[in-house]
Amino acid sequence: MKTKHLKIRLPHYYLIFQGYNDMYDQIIEKFRNSLQTIGEHSSWLEKAEKGIKICNKTISKLKKLVEKEDFESVTEEIYFFKHIKPIPMSYLIFYSEVRSCEHLKPKAGNSFQVRFLEKELKKVNKFFQKNNDFVIYMEQNHNYIDHQLFTRDHSSNYPFTPIPNYYQYPEFSSSHGMLWAKVQAMYKYIHYIRESIQCLQPGSKSLFSDKKHALLKWSGSKTSLVELIYALYSVGYLNHGTADLNMIASSFEDYFNIKLDNIYKTYSEIKARKENRTKFLTELQDHLENKMCQEDR
Incomplete structure (x- = not known):
């Protein structure tokens, strides 16, 4: 074999x-x-x-x-x-x-x-x-x-x-x-x-919601959140990789009190970007790197 x-x-x-x-x-x-x-x-x-x-x-x-x-x-x-x-x-x-x-x-x-x-x-x-x-x-x-x-x-x-x-x-x-x-x-x-x-x-009220969740609101773009959801799905770090896209998206909707309309269409638009398809993830990385550099100085 x-x-x-x-x-x-x-x-x-x-x-x-x-x-x-x-x-x-x-x-x-x-x-x-x-x-x-x-x-x-x-x-x-x-x-x-x-x-x-x-x-x-x-x-x-x-x-x-x-x-x-x-x-x-x-x-x-x-x-x-x-x-x-x-x-x-x-x-x-x-x-x-x-x-x-x-x-x-x-x-x-x-x-x-x-x-x-x-x-x-x-x-x-x-x-x-x-x-x-x-x-x-x-x-x-x-x-x-x-x-x-x-x-x-x-x-x-x-x-x-x-x-x-x-x-x-x-x-x-x-x-x-x-x-x-x-x-x-x-x-x-x-x-x-x-x-x-x-x-x-x-x-x-959601079966899994609590008062702390109500304090967190997603203030970025919905496209950025979809990019994050697909990244988490692709790496398989939720429920040992068994959580599907709908489950992850629904959980984010509940947690951040936001409605995501068509994540599949949004993902297709992200894939169609001509430059830097993972724009939001790159932005996250840059901000964290800058924060660490500032703290080191």
Whole structure:
């Protein structure tokens, strides 16, 4: 199996190291591009149906590739089950939860629907409480027991029982890879619930807002904020790279009390700049450098 350094521009967890095959990364890159084709103005149920198909197709490709090529080292195996497979798997779990929620949600009465969604939030909180130690281990970027959590040699003790569509196969699963995917899925699910409640209660206070947020107002241009959002998305430093553009943009809108109309169109305009396409990021860098130089003097 030929190997080489990773060169494609993907979130930060695509670490560069010798010996990892970039075929997996090409599949993930195509997967992310496919997700962007899901209609922005489609209903959540439509998004879920389309998303599940894309996820299943991607996971099947990864499974066939693993069966054909396998891994050349334990390091590669850990990397795959910790950083590669959980990407489409987390979206599969997320879209499956959304589809289930949309079907089970009361059909009439905003108050009944809000109450149902609030119960869903409680379920999410219980999930995080139950798996608190594992979540802390992952979010603190620990790796001292990765060989137990993310290799197939230790796959007999699964932390929870997934539904069949989650592709639980011994030769294609580690003991905690599925749990890590579900953790990431639940972060997305929280965002979905928040959006749903806000649609049912327009003008209501955000579930995650507090008084401190009201003190911060974005006073720069909306184009600059979109540039910052895309930069954060591209580097993958939010929710371990699993936060999508809509989630990041919506969070910024809530935090800074601003409405961003069409971030995709704005991004296209930024890309079309003839000189210095990252104008705002360059400005940030220049200001920080000047501040440091002044303090040094």
